[in-house]
Amino acid sequence: MMRSQLAIASLTGIALAVLAGQCLQVGVGATRQASDARVVLVTLDGARTEELFGGLDIDVLRASLGPKDRVEDQPVYRRFWADTPAARRARLMPFFWNVLMREHGSIAGNRALGSRVALANRRRFSYPGYGEMMLGRALDDEITSNDLKPSPRQTVLEYARDALGLRADGVALFASWDVFNGIGEHTPGSVTINAGYEALVAPAESVSARLSTAQFETPSPWNSVRHDYYTFRLAMDHLERHRPTVLHLALGETDDWAHDGRYDRVLETYARTDAYLAELWRWLQAQPDYRGRTHLLISTDHGRGHTVHDWKDHGERVTGADVTWMAFASPSMSRRGEWRDHAGLQNAQVAATLLQWLGLDPRRFAAEAAAPVG
Ligand SMILES: [Zn+2]
Incomplete structure (x- = not known):
């Protein structure tokens, strides 16, 4: 040289x-x-594409009635029926369709438009569905039941807390179903979780203290699932008082009323959830520390049967139980409305999407994690 x-x-x-x-x-x-970014994940348990994209399913409503009942006499028919799928879904979830998706976000999963979202796991029930979102991949051999057990690996919630150096209350999971006490973390106590009928320690006279007591005085029909009302209100109070960077709001009643065959309650739950989403969104937009920097992802853990014979069910053998959807309202994504004709998405992509929004490298979380939704 x-x-x-x-x-x-x-x-x-x-x-x-x-x-x-x-x-x-x-x-x-x-x-x-x-690191200024914040993420909110909302999950609606077992929320079918039929109701989400098409509103009231008249065949299911008819099938859920007694032989002498007339569909036209049903309060939910009068409240939610309209002639087209677009009009029906807007009656069921007016904020979601008319405001959130029209002005701020986008949604994938409407198969009529060539948009597919599906589960990566083959089990098609709740823990595996949430597991793939929390871990970035399906672990069919490790998550085999809905038993309340700690996650088999570090979850995206735990990773985000570690990587961003947050306090435990900076990553919060509020859930109606008690099994989230396992789903949300591999190491107990690493993030804030309040799930199922679980008391919440909060200052006396605070909203949370009153809600914590009241949840035990208003039992739902299910031992492991409290009413979504408590989950939502406790989450809102946590947002207000603790200003978390990551929040997962896990609502459950869409699934449980369906298992019980109460289609009227299923529909009412969608409408109530829509009001919760409106309140959450408006709160986020009114806060200087959340407005313009909060990324919202809304999805479900599994689909359910497509027909009047199996709409109540899901699982490995139910056709349609792997069919899901995913909605976004993010400052870093285009407001493209309904996705059309794209390469399919998987729920396993949720973990990497959340991490990317937080400015973190998903590959450092898990080398096998599915890619973020871009
Ligand atoms: Zn279920």
């Missing part, structure tokens, strides 16, 4: 080092900026 070449080489080395330094600074800046 000649001297001049050597000089050029070392100059190049310096230039590269300077460049690397700049990149590093850009990187640090980007990380700092990204």
